[in-house]
Amino acid sequence: MERLTVDLGSRRSDILIAPGLLDRAADFLASDARNARIAVVTDDNVARAQLPRLAASLDKAGIAIDPIVVPAGEASKSWDQLAALCDAFAARGVQRGEAIVALGGGVVGDLAGMAAALHLRGVPIVQIPTSLVAQVDSSVGGKVAVDTKAGKNMAGSFHQPRLVLIDPGCLATLPEREMRAGYAEIVKYGLIGDADFYAFCEANVTDIMARNPDALSHAISRCVAAKARIVEADEDDTAGTRALLNLGHSFGHAFEALAGYDGALLHGEAVAAGMALAYAYSARIGLCDPAVARRVSAHIDDAGLSTRIPDAIGQADSRQIVEFMMRDKKAAGGGLTLILAEDIGRAVLRNGIAPDDVAAFLDETRA
Numbered sequence: 568m569e570r571l572t573v574d575l576g577s578r579r580s581d582i583l584i585a586p587g588l589l590d591r592a593a594d595f596l597a598s599d600a601r602n603a604r605i606a607v608v609t610d611d612n613v614a615r616a617q618l619p620r621l622a623a624s625l626d627k628a629g630i631a632i633d634p635i636v637v638p639a640g641e642a643s644k645s646w647d648q649l650a651a652l653c654d655a656f657a658a659r660g661v662q663r664g665e666a667i668v669a670l671g672g673g674v675v676g677d678l679a680g681m682a683a684a685l686h687l688r689g690v691p692i693v694q695i696p697t698s699l700v701a702q703v704d705s706s707v708g709g710k711v712a713v714d715t716k717a718g719k720n721m722a723g724s725f726h727q728p729r730l731v732l733i734d735p736g737c738l739a740t741l742p743e744r745e746m747r748a749g750y751a752e753i754v755k756y757g758l759i760g761d762a763d764f765y766a767f768c769e770a771n772v773t774d775i776m777a778r779n780p781d782a783l784s785h786a787i788s789r790c791v792a793a794k795a796r797i798v799e800a801d802e803d804d805t806a807g808t809r810a811l812l813n814l815g816h817s818f819g820h821a822f823e824a825l826a827g828y829d830g831a832l833l834h835g836e837a838v839a840a841g842m843a844l845a846y847a848y849s850a851r852i853g854l855c856d857p858a859v860a861r862r863v864s865a866h867i868d869d870a871g872l873s874t875r876i877p878d879a880i881g882q883a884d885s886r887q888i889v890e891f892m893m894r895d896k897k898a899a900g901g902g903l904t905l906i907l908a909e910d911i912g913r914a915v916l917r918n919g920i921a922p923d924d925v926a927a928f929l930d931e932t933r934a
């Protein structure tokens with residue numbers, strides 16, 4: 568079993584990674600139960616595919632689950648579901664110090680984490696990520712949020728998990744499309760700061776997608792270790808270090824908002840296109856070699872992900888895309904703030920980018 572930590576003193580997270588870990592989850596959760604019960608937030612897909620494994624492990628330890636099941640999909644990252652979860656915690660009498668377990672993908676993790684941050688002004692959260700996005704990215708680092716009319720994750724907080732249990736075996740039941748979407752966040756870690764890992768991705772994309780245990784475990788642990796170091800350096804995303812994890816997200820979040828959170832466009836798909844566009848724009852302004860941008864685009868394409876403005880945004884034009892991008896959480900001062908790139912493994916934060924220039928660039932990519 569691999570053990571990693573996000574060392575933030577009293578907000579420290581322990582991260583355990585091992586195939587089969589879900590079947591041993593009770594070994595790590597016993598202290599979180601009260602009156603031999605524990606509240607588990609999940610979604611309806613994961614309730615079918617993976618909850619029975621968690622329940623069996625806890626049952627052996629004499630602990631019963633109080634399942635709270637939300638509908639699968641991004642639409643659940645809403646004010647309504649957040650309020651319903653807070654009410655459910657209150658109805659179950661969840662007390663301070665008693666941890667909530669989030670079993671699922673990034674939607675469940677972000678939503679349950681947000682509700683845990685609010686209930687009684689904060690109860691501990693244990694993340695058990697079951698999607699690739701969640702295992703390589705969202706379960707670590709404490710960003711929790713819901714989507715609002717203004718855009719993706721516009722109301723949120725930081726609520727570090729006490730514990731993250733990552734069982735790559737959970738991915739056996741994850742649909743292919745979700746695996747591909749998760750791969751986008753894996754590639755991101757190579758692009759922002761680790762050219763060797765990016766080369767590993769290029770060479771091993773087929774094995775990762777095929778859920779080859781060695782390739783998958785290596786990718787998960789490299790991403791989680793990288794994220795742990797970034798979060799330790801800049802937990803609250805104010806120093807410009809954590810912002811690099813947002814590569815592709817300014818474009819991507821705008822696409823998701825315009826597509827409407829109905830499943831037509833997944834987060835990872837939006838980020839994949841956003842990363843290709845961030846590199847293409849970097850080449851356009853002379854920040855990186857156009858050959859580098861083409862290499863990134865070719866790899867994203869090889870992984871079965873689109874590098875273009877998604878059809879799911881319908882009739883929305885470049886101005887509307889840029890309007891959402893202006894509301895990005897990274898925005899500071901005038902103009903757009905984007906994560907751009909000088910090379911593979913060298914992402915940079917840039918402020919004051921002219922919105923008109925980005926709109927013109929987007930128009931060109933559509934032509």
Ligand SMILES: NC(=O)c1ccc[n+]([C@@H]2O[C@H](COP(=O)([O-])OP(=O)(O)OC[C@H]3O[C@@H](n4cnc5c(N)ncnc54)[C@H](O)[C@@H]3O)[C@@H](O)[C@H]2O)c1
Nearest residue numbers: 612616639640672673674697698700705710737740741834
């Ligand atoms: N907090 C962060 O740092 C962070 C990082 C990245 C992404 N996110 C957020 O995460 C969300 C995307 O996460 P996601 O891609 O996991 O989406 P998701 O939670 O919707 O999960 C994807 C789909 O796979 C299903 N699923 C999950 N695990 C499964 C399994 N083992 N077997 C069968 N089906 C399974 C889910 O039911 C869902 O239908 C977005 O809202 C994004 O903004 C947050």
Ligand SMILES: O=C(O)C(=O)C[C@@H](O)[C@H](O)[C@H](O)COP(=O)(O)O
Nearest residue numbers: 704708710719720809812813816896
């Ligand atoms: O953990 C982070 O920091 C990230 O940026 C990881 C992203 O993959 C993730 O999608 C995150 O939720 C985006 O954060 P936001 O602050 O842009 O909403």
Ligand SMILES: [Zn+2]
Nearest residue numbers: 752816834838
């Ligand atoms: Zn993301």
